[in-house]
Amino acid sequence: MKQGTIKQILLITDGCSNEGEDPVAMAALAKEQGVTVNVIGVMKNDTIDEQGMKEIESIAEQGGGVSQVVYTEMLSQTVQMVTRKAMTQTLQGVVNRELKQILGSETEMEDLPPEKRGEVFEVVEELNDTVNLDVLILVDTSASMKYKLPTVKEALLDLSLSLNARTGNNRFSVFVFPGKKQFVNKLMDWTPNLDTLPSIFSKLSSGGMTPTGPAIKEALRHFTKKRSIRGLLTANGDEYFEESV
Amino acid sequence: MAMNTLKSPFNIPNGRCIEGKWHKNRYKIQKELGRGANGVVYLAEWKGRKVAVKISDNHLTITSETNVLKALSKAQGIALGPSLLDVDDWEIGSRKFSFYAMEYIEGEHFLQFIKRKGMVWLDILILQLLSDLQSLHERGWIFGDLKPDNLIVTPLPVKIRCIDVGGTTAIGRSIKEFTEFFDRGYWGLGSRRAEPSYDLFSVAMIIVNAYYPDRFPKKIGGIQQLQKMIVQKNGLHKYEPILLRALTGKYHQAKEMRLDLLTFGQKKIKKNQPSRPLKAKVPSNPPQSKQKRTAGWLETIFIFLIISLFYSLYIFGQIG
Structure with missing residues (x-):
């Protein structure tokens, strides 16, 4: 099996978008391009309003990813759990496609008897540890998120610690929205670990609008930009996971 | 959770x-x-x-x-x-x-059991846990999410059992599931790669948790905070050397930590019975015992001489 790269956008937000394109549509676009969108909703005063909840769920659903709503204190654990779950989900999609090719059109892992399923899962687990992973982290820094940002930073450092214990390579990039002049600001370009995450992260000026849709769109552009440059260097190196799930 | x-x-x-x-x-x-x-x-x-x-x-x-x-x-x-x-x-x-x-494993939760039956059981249960971990590690697995919530104590024979294997990870991979307080990565004391020392860190934190039932939040983190919490707690203090070794990844195998905990338990007994330490030290230090033996000879000769002196004085008195 060719060694591929899993591509994920991890959106950390606490509510509803109110500016620009529909984030659910942008998540759908991402999925079409082989990028999974995961969403973590950070609870505000122990609740998230119904509309925000629905949006968080829909973005992840449409983006082929995983969503989870948590209290701020639980963030670290959740960030890594969501990322991992989404990886497994993507890999399962890949394995399911292989199964269909081998066993016929309508066979998925779930259709196998539990004993066989266990053997197939070994493959998924193996891949989970060895596959390369690119995560673009998209952080909502609108006013209501302000006091949660130190925790977000800690959670991201923790995520890089967890993922770097894997055998496969990781690359992280961090974007924040709303940006000062544009919708989105790039805080960090692709890097193997997040130790260098700037301390200005928690001092970002935060505005009132929440352009989640445009932020996902911009994040997606960053993936394609990177891919075209890398494509020149390693021809079709990561085509394998492109259409995953 | x-x-x-x-x-x-x-x-x-x-x-x-x-x-x-x-x-x-x-x-x-x-x-x-x-x-x-x-x-x-x-x-x-x-x-x-x-x-x-x-x-x-x-x-x-x-x-x-x-x-x-x-x-x-x-x-x-x-x-x-x-x-x-x-x-x-x-x-x-x-x-x-x-x-x-x-x-279905029927029993009492770890912390509850210790609370009810007393701290004397803590060492015993941890020793049991460490020997189980040793064989788990030998088979190529790391438990991962080791914490009191996942440990059950069955009555008669009292035996520690783990009820949730969701975090169990093959050695060399990255830890699947963990709980912050028991995770060395959270405290800034190591990676999340599955290796025996990962579980042994958690075992040390289980001992800490037994003395701090409500746990405590991370402040400065690192070994400094943990050491401070260990030293300032009555009862927990005595475990300091073992805990520090486990927390800083000095134990590479569960049986090393187990052995330390065992010998440490015996030391405690020595302290309570002051007549024993000399005897206990003898076999561990043969050159010293040789010196002791020559000293013993000198003592015998000295006593013999004094007795002979008194005896000759007595004989002398009898004659005189």
Whole structure:
């Protein structure tokens, strides 16, 4: 099996978008391009309003990813759990496609008897540890998120610690929205670990609008930009996971 | 774990029967035992026998955990986790669940047991745990999510057992599941790669947790904060050397930590019985004992001379 790269956008937000394109549509676009969108909703005063909840769920659903709503204190654990779950989900999609090719059109892992399923899962687990992973982290820094940002930073450092214990390579990039002049600001370009995450992260000026849709769109552009440059260097190196799930 | 998931949680009412799609076994649900981010565990009845059934709407979780349980049961004898009885799917209407049935381990939670029976049991249970971990590690696995909540103590014979193997990871991979307080990565004291020292860090934190039942939040983190918390607590203080070694990854095998805990226990006995230390030291230090022996000879000669002196004085007096 060719060694591929899993591509994920991890959106950390606490509510509803109110500016620009529909984030659910942008998540759908991402999925079409082989990028999974995961969403973590950070609870505000122990609740998230119904509309925000629905949006968080829909973005992840449409983006082929995983969503989870948590209290701020639980963030670290959740960030890594969501990322991992989404990886497994993507890999399962890949394995399911292989199964269909081998066993016929309508066979998925779930259709196998539990004993066989266990053997197939070994493959998924193996891949989970060895596959390369690119995560673009998209952080909502609108006013209501302000006091949660130190925790977000800690959670991201923790995520890089967890993922770097894997055998496969990781690359992280961090974007924040709303940006000062544009919708989105790039805080960090692709890097193997997040130790260098700037301390200005928690001092970002935060505005009132929440352009989640445009932020996902911009994040997606960053993936394609990177891919075209890398494509020149390693021809079709990561085509394998492109259409995953 | 108080994790709030968006996916609708499920409840299976007591008395309800669930039937496996593949193996056709029927389980009668009796009560809920626990609920986590990855599923619900129920007490159930199967062929007149009590079993625990873990049900999840995510079949990957079930497959992953049954793989671990199978691997653990391959080596018979020492059973750290519950033994696996059945794996199957349950379909109801349009909803699909996966589940597995396992041995129902009946007992008391670790911290509760120690609270009720006294700290004297802490060392014993930790020694039991360490020897179980040693054999788990030898088989190529790391427990991962080791914490008091996952430990059950069965009565008579008192034995520690682990009830949740969801975090068990093959050595060399990255830890699948963990809980912050017991995770060395959280405290900034090491990676999340699955190796024996990862579990031993958690064991040290379990001992800490026994003395701090409410745990404590991370402030500065690192070994400084943990050492401070250990030193300032009555009773916990005495474990300092062992805990520090475990927390900083100095133990590479569970049996090293176990041996230290054992000999440390014996030292405590020595302190209480001041007549024994000299005797105990003798075999460990042979050159010193040789000196002692020559000193003994000198003493004998000296006493002999004095007695002879008194005797000659007595004889002299008799004559005179």
